[in-house]
Amino acid sequence: MALATTSGTDTHTTPANDTTDAPAAPRAKRPPAAERVYAHVKQAVLHREYEGGTLLTEGELAEAVGVSRTPVREALLRLEVEGLIRLYPKKGALVLPVSAREITDVVETRLLVEQYAARKAVPAAPALIERLSELLERQREQAEAGDLAAVAVTDRCFHAEIVRGTGNEILSRLYDQLRDRQLRMGVAVMHAHPDRIAKTIAEHAEILRALRDGDADAAVEAVGRHVSWVRNLASGEVR
Incomplete structure (x- = not known):
């Protein structure tokens, strides 16, 4: 016959609605890394913090946002489709001036x-x-x-x-x-x-x-x- 594992004073059962030891509600999740890079670069371009003609490098952007280079590449591809930058392999991304x-x-x-x-x-x-x-x-x-x-x-x-x-x-x-x-x-x-x-x-x-x-x-x-x-x-x- 199986024996109960309780002993000493640890014989009480915690009620189902007792939240005394319940974990704190989880914090809101941060956006994915690529989304953070995308938002950072787009806002900077739209508000002219990155002027037309500025060359952005993956390394600089990765350091600025605090991510690896992989999500930076993903974000830059998305911004190129939107016509805000032009990618140059092994060089970086050129912010396109308004023509x-x-x-x-x-x-x-x-x-x-x-x-x-x-x-x-x-x-x-x-x-x-x-x-x-x-x-x-x-x-x-x-x-x-x-x-x-x-x-x-x-x-x-x-x-x-x-x-x-x-x-x-x-x-x-x-x-x-x-x-x-x-x-x-x-x-x-x-x-x-x-x-x-x-x-x-x-x-x-x-x-x-x-x-x-x-x-x-x-x-x-x-x-x-x-x-x-x-x-x-x-x-x-x-x-």
């Missing part, structure tokens, strides 16, 4: 997406109007604080909210890719033309007013003027 052609292509595609979204947004849902109002106020505060990078991010959020308002998830994903490129362009232009920030905020207010008034034609026209300014600056026509 006039890229600006033209991005602006043309944004106009197609955003003007369609502005028209479809009318009549605008109260939740959309409220969210755009919040973002506009946040952008004013960031501009007053001189935080140009934050202004550019909020600018991206403002436009993305209108596109998401279409309810078309495929269109929203496509737009997110465009806005990543536009973010880098926007930060560069804001540094070169800081006076443009006030105009950007005024144009956002104009778009919001047209949506609030339910004027689809005015909203489409305001979006068209606002989005086109980056292309005008690239061609030397500052407005």
